[in-house]
Amino acid sequence: RKPGPNLPPGPQPLPIIGNLHMLGQKPHRALAELAQKYGPIMSLRLGHVPTIVVSSAQAAELFLKQHDAVFANRPMLLVWDHMVYGAKDVAFTPHGDYWRRVRKMCVIHLLSAAKVAGFEGLRRAEIEAAVRRLAEAAVVREVVDVGERVGELIEDIVFKMLIGKAKEDKRYDFRGVIQEALTLAGAFNLADFTPWLAPLDLQGLIRRTKAARKATDEIFDDIIENHNKEEDFGQNRDIIGLLLSLMHNPTNELPSSSFGVDNVKALMFDLFAGGIDTTYVTITWVLSALIKHPRVMRLVQDELDSIVGRERMLVESDLSKLTYLDMVIKETFRLYPAAPLLGPRESMEDVIVHGFMIPNKSRVITNGWAIGRDPNVWSENAEEFYPERFMGRDIDVRGLHFELIPFGAGRRVCPGMHLALTNIKLVVAQLVHCFDWELPNGMCPDDVDMTEKFGLSMPRANKLYYASHNGEPQQRVQENVKAIMLDLFVAGIDTSLQTIIWALSELTKHPRVMKLLREELDARIGKHRMVLESDLSKLTYLDMVVRETFRLYLVPPLLAPHESMEDVIIDGYMIPKKSRVVINFWAIGHDPRV
Numbered sequence: 001r002k003p004g005p006n007l008p009p010g011p012q013p014l015p016i017i018g019n020l021h022m023l024g025q026k027p028h029r030a031l032a033e034l035a036q037k038y039g040p041i042m043s044l045r046l047g048h049v050p051t052i053v054v055s056s057a058q059a060a061e062l063f064l065k066q067h068d069a070v071f072a073n074r075p076m077l078l079v080w081d082h083m084v085y086g087a088k089d090v091a092f093t094p095h096g097d098y099w100r101r102v103r104k105m106c107v108i109h110l111l112s113a114a115k116v117a118g119f120e121g122l123r124r125a126e127i128e129a130a131v132r133r134l135a136e137a138a139v140v141r142e143v144v145d146v147g148e149r150v151g152e153l154i155e156d157i158v159f160k161m162l163i164g165k166a167k168e169d170k171r172y173d174f175r176g177v178i179q180e181a182l183t184l185a186g187a188f189n190l191a192d193f194t195p196w197l198a199p200l201d202l203q204g205l206i207r208r209t210k211a212a213r214k215a216t217d218e219i220f221d222d223i224i225e226n227h228n229k230e231e232d233f234g235q236n237r238d239i240i241g242l243l244l245s246l247m248h249n250p251t252n253e254l255p256s257s258s259f260g261v262d263n264v265k266a267l268m269f270d271l272f273a274g275g276i277d278t279t280y281v282t283i284t285w286v287l288s289a290l291i292k293h294p295r296v297m298r299l300v301q302d303e304l305d306s307i308v309g310r311e312r313m314l315v316e317s318d319l320s321k322l323t324y325l326d327m328v329i330k331e332t333f334r335l336y337p338a339a340p341l342l343g344p345r346e347s348m349e350d351v352i353v354h355g356f357m358i359p360n361k362s363r364v365i366t367n368g369w370a371i372g373r374d375p376n377v378w379s380e381n382a383e384e385f386y387p388e389r390f391m392g393r394d395i396d397v398r399g400l401h402f403e404l405i406p407f408g409a410g411r412r413v414c415p416g417m418h419l420a421l422t423n424i425k426l427v428v429a430q431l432v433h434c435f436d437w438e439l440p441n442g443m444c445p446d447d448v449d450m451t452e453k454f455g456l457s458m459p460r461a462n463k464l465y466y467a468s469h470n471g472e473p474q475q476r477v478q479e480n481v482k483a484i485m486l487d488l489f490v491a492g493i494d495t496s497l498q499t500i501i502w503a504l505s506e507l508t509k510h511p512r513v514m515k516l517l518r519e520e521l522d523a524r525i526g527k528h529r530m531v532l533e534s535d536l537s538k539l540t541y542l543d544m545v546v547r548e549t550f551r552l553y554l555v556p557p558l559l560a561p562h563e564s565m566e567d568v569i570i571d572g573y574m575i576p577k578k579s580r581v582v583i584n585f586w587a588i589g590h591d592p593r594v
C-alpha cells in the first residue's frame with residue numbers, strides 16, 4: 001500500500017516536553033533558526049500538542065488564504081481563559097457562531113472607517129496637547145522618555161474614544177497592566193501543553209494573570225458603573241457606551257443570553273489592549289528606526305515640508321499624500337512587527353497542505369517576523385532598514401500580500417488595522433513634522449539599541465530617550481513654540497506662564513544670551529544644586545532678561561483700562577471726567593526713542 005502523507009519535517013521531540021525547550025526567550029528568533037534547517041512548513045511537538053510553524057510568504061498564503069477556513073480557530077489557552085472572562089471576547093474566542101457575531105458587530109459598529117473618521121477632532125485635540133507639552137520640554141532642552149510620552153498620548157486618545165473621557169483611575173498603571181497581560185498571553189505556558197502540570201503553575205503565569213485580571217476587572221467595573229450612571233450613555237457617543245447600549249437592548253444578532261457584562265468586559269480588554277499596546281509599540285519602533293537612520297528621517301521631514309509646509313500643523317487629510325512615510329511604516333512593520341507570531345490558530349479537521357498531513361487540533365504558528373526578514377523575498381539586504389525597497393512594489397500591510405502580514409490575514413485578520421494605521425501615521429508624522437529629534441549625552445545613531453522583548457506584542461527591550469533638540473536652536477522648534485504661544489493666549493493660561501514662555505522662546509532664539517545666563521547661574525549657584533528663592537536677588541543678568549522680555553512682550557499689551565474721576569488738563573489737553581484711558585505699554589516698550 002502507498003504510505004499516506006507525512007507530517008512536515010521538524011526536530012526530534014523529547015518525552016513530555018516535546019520541543020518546548022527549543023523556544024528560548026525569543027521564540028520568533030529560535031523558530032526562524034529552526035526553519036532554516038527544516039523548511040518553511042515545520043512540525044514541532046510542544047508538550048503533547050502537535051504544532052506547525054509557518055515561515056515563508058508562500059506557506060502563509062496556503063494556511064491563511066487557501067485553507068483559512070480550516071485554520072480559523074484559536075486554541076483555548078489557560079491565560080486567555082482567565083484574562084478575558086472565559087474567552088468571551090473576539091481575539092481569543094474559538095471559531096463559531098459567537099465569534100462570528102461579535103466580530104461582525106466590532107467591524108461594523110466599533111472599528112469601521114466611518115467610526116474611526118468620526119474621532120478625528122478628538123485625535124487632533126490630544127495630539128496638539130502632547131505637542132505643546134513636548135515643545136515646553138524642547139525649549140528647556142529636557143531629555144524625554146519618548147516611549148512614555150507616546151504611550152501617554154495613545155492612552156489618552158484611546159480612553160477618550162472608548163469611554164468619552166480621560167483615564168481617571170490612578171490605582172493602576174493601566175498601560176503596564178495591559179502590557180503584562182499581553183506578555184502573558186504570548187508566553188508558551190507549560191500547563192497548556194502538559195495539562196497535568198497545570199495545578200503546579202511552574203512558570204507562575206497563572207498567578208501573574210490573576211493579578212493582571214484583578215486590576216483590569218476593577219478598572220472595567222468602575223468604567224461600566226460610571227457609564228451606567230450617565231443617563232445619556234445610550235447616545236453612543238463613545239464606544240463603551242455603544243457596547244452597553246447593545247447589552248441593555250439585545251438584538252437577534254446579540255441576544256441577552258450571549259451578551260452580558262462579562263462579554264462587554266472581555267471586548268473592552270480587546271479594544272484597550274489592541275488600541276493602546278500594539279499601536280504604541282509600533283510608533284516607538286518607527287521613531288527608533290528614524291533616529292537610527294538620519295538619512296531616512298531627513299527624507300520624511302522633507303516630504304512633510306513639501307506636502308504640509310512649516311506654516312501649519314499637519315491634518316489627517318494630508319496623510320494619504322505622505323508616500324515616503326508610508327514606506328517607512330511598512331519597513332518598520334517588516335523588521336519590527338508588533339505581533340511577531342501573529343495570533344495562534346488551531347486546525348478544525350485533518351487536512352493536507354502542500355503534500356503534508358496536518359492533523360486536527362494542531363497548533364499553527366505563523367512566524368511573521370521570519371517572513372519579514374526572508375532574504376528570498378527581501379534580497380540580501382533583508383536585515384537593513386531601507387524603506388525605498390517598497391518603491392514601485394505593490395505590497396500592502398492589510399493581509400493581501402503575504403510577504404508582509406503584520407495584521408495577520410484571512411478570516412481572523414486584525415479588525416482594528418484601520419484605527420491602528422491612522423493613529424500610527426498621524427502620531428509619527430506630527431512628532432517628526434514638529435520637532436527635530438536628537439539623541440542625548442553625545443550618543444550617536446549607531447548607539448540606538450533595537451533589542452526586542454518577546455510577548456504577544458513585541459516592544460522594545462529598553463527605553464528610548466531623545467532630546468527634541470540639543471544643539472543650536474532650530475527653526476522647526478521655534479516655529480512650533482510660536483504656534484504654542486498662540487495657543488496659550490487663546491486658552492487664556494495665566495500671564496506669568498505666558499511671560500515665562502516668551503522669555504524661554506527668546507532665549508532659544510538667542511544662544512548668546514542663553515550662554516551668558518547659564519554662566520551667571522553657574523557662577524552664582526554652581527551645577528550641583530537647584531536655584532533657591534534667596535538666590536534670585538543675585539541674578540542680575542536674569543533680571544535684565546526678564547525686564548527685556550517684559551519690554552517686548554508685555555502681557556497683556558494694553559494693561560487694564562483706567563477711568564478719570566474728574567476733568568483734568570494734561571500736557572495742555574483737556575481730559576474729561578469718566579474718560580476711558582488706554583495706556584499702550586507695548587508701543588512704549590517698542591519706542592526707538594526710548
Ligand code: HEM
Pocket residue numbers: 090091092103111270271272274275276278279282337338339342343344406407408409410411412413414415416417419420
Ligand atoms: C499596530 C497595531 C496592531 C497590530 C500589529 C495588530 C496585529 C494583529 C494580529 C497579528 C492579529 C491576529 C490576526 C490573525 O490571527 O491572523 C490581530 C487580531 C486582532 N486585533 Fe489587532 N493589531 C493592531 C491593532 C489593533 C487595534 C487598534 C485593535 C482594536 C482596537 C485590534 C483588535 C484586534 C482584534 C479584536 C483581533 C482578533 C480578531 C479575531 O480573532 O477575529 N488590533 N491583530
